[in-house]
Amino acid sequence: MRYMATYDLMESFRNTNQWLGATARTLASYPAFAAMPNPLIGMAAAWGEVTERSFERMVVKPDWGIRSIPCEDGRDHLVEVRTVVEKPFGNLLHFEVTGRPKKPRTILLVAPMSGHYATLLRSTVISLIPDTEVYVTDWHNARDIPVSAGKFDIEDYTLYLVDFMRHLGSETNVIAVCQPAPLTLAATAYLAELDPKAQPRTMTLIGGPIDPDATPTDVTDFGRRVTMGQLEETMIQQVGFKYKGVGRMVYPGLLQLASFMSMNAERHSRAFTDQIFRVSRGEASDHDPHNRFYDEYLAVMDMTAEFYLSTVERIFKNGEIAQNRFVVEGHRVDIGKITDVAVMTVEGANDDISAPGQCVAALDLCTGLPDRLKAQHLEPGAGHYGIFAGKSWRNNIRPLVLSFIDGTSGKTRAAASDAA
Structure with a gap:
């Protein structure tokens, strides 16, 4: 094919x-x-x-459609979506509320690269804007990226997250939704070891496959049943002449x-x-x-072929994150190096994509992190979509995440002092 x-x-x-x-x-x-x-x-x-x-x-990139929000002064303030970091395979966006004083909380919302655009998190963004400064990773459609831009696999994805975190600084609170959870964990560990001043203050992982084997689902079973050769032969295609990425190998x-x-x-x-x-x-x-x-x-x-294939092989089949042996550009990332970044995991009891147990495994990997900086939440009755964009997110999970961010501000500083 x-x-x-x-x-x-x-x-x-x-x-x-x-x-x-x-x-x-x-x-x-x-x-x-x-x-x-x-x-x-x-x-x-x-x-x-x-x-x-x-x-x-199917071929239209949705608009964010966030025009304005009501603020504490009783007026509606316009929201401008600004690109603050521009890269070939993805940008960092900031939802800037005009005329509003800067909020003390800064959130980097890491959107999944799993077939849909970052706008899938529109309702998540809308719920966070009133109380935080929201930044989002906006991944590009691979069919529109020229072959001359080079490859983009999970190591490149991780380094993109590292650059975004460095740009935002150490007061950033990262929230990763679904697919990017393991790579966000790796990016944070990478910074914890090589550039600790740039690591975020807190990290919330929502419904991500940190350890896909912890609770198998149809998704993980598929990854086990099919060989890499079969995946490459049946799922990978070459972008046609209609698009800028002509000739690029992608998972359409x-x-x-x-x-x-x-x-x-x-x-x-x-x-x-x-x-x-x-x-x-x-x-x-x-x-x-x-x-x-x-x-x-x-x-x-479209996803680049190398990103899709390396995700299946290294995250699902080989379990490199789950076994703490993930390598980025020749450097082994040690998740145990995270010592002063508060980590919270969120799972849905009815999640049939990243089942309960897969995401909370991140806490066991953070061997250098004291228990007071760890938290977990299992949302009863919630499916995969509901834990970041549905009623469960709005009514239960969002307040818990914001409370976690605020409640750990003093603890992370204390942990940093102890480590020093």
Whole structure:
């Protein structure tokens, strides 16, 4: 499958389905059909509308859509998304609230590079902006990065996090969501040993596969069953001529989306069928729950082949983070070197992607960290998405994380003094 023709074939399939949806919607809306009332015509128009929108979203990077927030002075303040560090494979963004005094808490929100854009954390960002200065890692779509920019694997990802943390300084509170949790842990350990003045003050790891074998799931079982050769042959393709990254080897976003949806095929099928009926009855809207969710869920990005393959091999198959033998540019990262960064883990009791036990394993790896700087939370009834963007996050987890950040400020300084 590692050919440009295969990549372009998937894009042609997507484009054709978008065209079919647009055609069905347009034909079914032809004025002459109004003289022949027939529910099938309305259903055809509804099917076309849902289909066109769904396939169109797959190649569109969503906007953050955060225009303003109310502040303590009773006024709405504009929010500007500024790029503070620009790199070939990802930028560091700051959500700057104009006219508001700088907040004492600084948070670096590490977004996952797992097929979706950083905007997947939109609701997380919105919930944090009122009380903190929020910075987010904004990873780029690999298909738009020229081959001349070089490779990007998990070691490069880790070094990007190191640079971002250095830029923000030692008062930063890092929150890593899902996939980047093990690499964020490694980046912090890297700084703890080589540049301790640049390490963050606290680190919160949410639903990440620190030790994938601690509680196996379908995701980890898949990584065990399939060989690296099979993955490379079936998942990796070469970007076609349409994009700047022509010739780059990637794990295509469309292929990732097919994998995502196949895991819960019945639920997604029912969701789209119900939406077609709602559109036909005139009950749907541009920003209804279905469109709000799927406009984001269907917007996918390509990952570099080396990042995807090294993640599967080194994090899931070989367990380099779980066994504390991860190497970055020839330097073995020792997680035990973390001695004065407060660490908290958050897991969802119903998480079927990073099951309970996988993330909390980080605390056992931090052998040099005193217990008073460790915390963990298991959220009852919460799935993977809910622990960083749903009701559980808003009502329970977010307050706990902010309390953890505030409550450990004096303890980390004391630990630093003891270490000195």
